[in-house]
Amino acid sequence: MELEGLHHLTAVTGDPSANIAFYTQLLGMRLIKKTVNQDDVSAYHLFYGDETGRPGTELTFFDWPHAGPARRGPGSIAAVSLRVGSAAALEQWILRFDQYGIPHEALAERAGRASVTFRDPEGQSLALVDDGDAPGGVPWAGSPVPAEMAVKGLHAVRIPVVRPEPTAKILTGVLGFRQTREYRSGDGSVLLVFEVGPGGPGAEVHLEVVPGPASSRVGIGGVHHVAFRTPTPAEHQDWHRRLSEAGVGNTPIIDRFYFRSIYFREPGGVLFEIATDGPGFATDEDAGHLGEKLALPPFLEASRARIEAGLKPIAPAKLAPVK
Numbered sequence: 001m002e003l004e005g006l007h008h009l010t011a012v013t014g015d016p017s018a019n020i021a022f023y024t025q026l027l028g029m030r031l032i033k034k035t036v037n038q039d040d041v042s043a044y045h046l047f048y049g050d051e052t053g054r055p056g057t058e059l060t061f062f063d064w065p066h067a068g069p070a071r072r073g074p075g076s077i078a079a080v081s082l083r084v085g086s087a088a089a090l091e092q093w094i095l096r097f098d099q100y101g102i103p104h105e106a107l108a109e110r111a112g113r114a115s116v117t118f119r120d121p122e123g124q125s126l127a128l129v130d131d132g133d134a135p136g137g138v139p140w141a142g143s144p145v146p147a148e149m150a151v152k153g154l155h156a157v158r159i160p161v162v163r164p165e166p167t168a169k170i171l172t173g174v175l176g177f178r179q180t181r182e183y184r185s186g187d188g189s190v191l192l193v194f195e196v197g198p199g200g201p202g203a204e205v206h207l208e209v210v211p212g213p214a215s216s217r218v219g220i221g222g223v224h225h226v227a228f229r230t231p232t233p234a235e236h237q238d239w240h241r242r243l244s245e246a247g248v249g250n251t252p253i254i255d256r257f258y259f260r261s262i263y264f265r266e267p268g269g270v271l272f273e274i275a276t277d278g279p280g281f282a283t284d285e286d287a288g289h290l291g292e293k294l295a296l297p298p299f300l301e302a303s304r305a306r307i308e309a310g311l312k313p314i315a316p317a318k319l320a321p322v323k
Contacts, residue, residue, distance in 0.1 A: 005203030008058035028145025031291035050137025057137035070222020075269035077223035123221030131201035156204035162212030166267035227273035257297035
């Protein structure tokens, strides 16, 4: 029984219309599912990914306009990196960011890989990383971004910690990660790299050792949780037993219709999830028309009229180059 890497990452937006414009028109990811937060049906839950939203390619957002801005620090996920296939692609991304006026840092080597860091319009901390053309998602045929530049999926998450040992113990002793290396950030912070499953792109967690104590807060421009992959419902049940036997408090298995979930917090306070690879996002929509309409799982369908009445319509938005 082994986790296969990152499944998805869920962040927070306060403006779903602008969010869709940025992630589909600028980053060229596909909106594969427009649904609601199943625990708060007043909020959209937007899923972006590759052509069909394969596990490991999914970046998702809760629509919480009243959440206030995120505050990063221990107990939060400070940044997420996304994969592209080459350093040449990163050079093209720099030109694209400049064309659309997206602030970014210079191309640099971080953790042994070429990368470019940037932020979305709400301050979400992101990076594009050269994955050396490792296997990844299938580019969306309708993307405005050329296939050779396409975002191929998640690469890694960065978690600030004051004391790395408790989090490292959960990663290695319970979840099956292994520590493979360490490096220093530009400001001198030490980061410890943990890998799971096949390791490498799409299967990394980076713990950043920072001074403390400091408080963090989930909010707009920040991350809510990260999910890890397991292939089958049977293995998912095994993970539920393993967490419980290890004394890790966790939720019951929750059927999210598109996948099954278990949630728990690591010792530093970050919310982790283990999610199944299937059934997938084409379960209730034709693969050629994913994300075009509001999709509700069967257990919410009877409440569609009430749910739709409580949602603010998403207005079409168009990004335009600034030069």
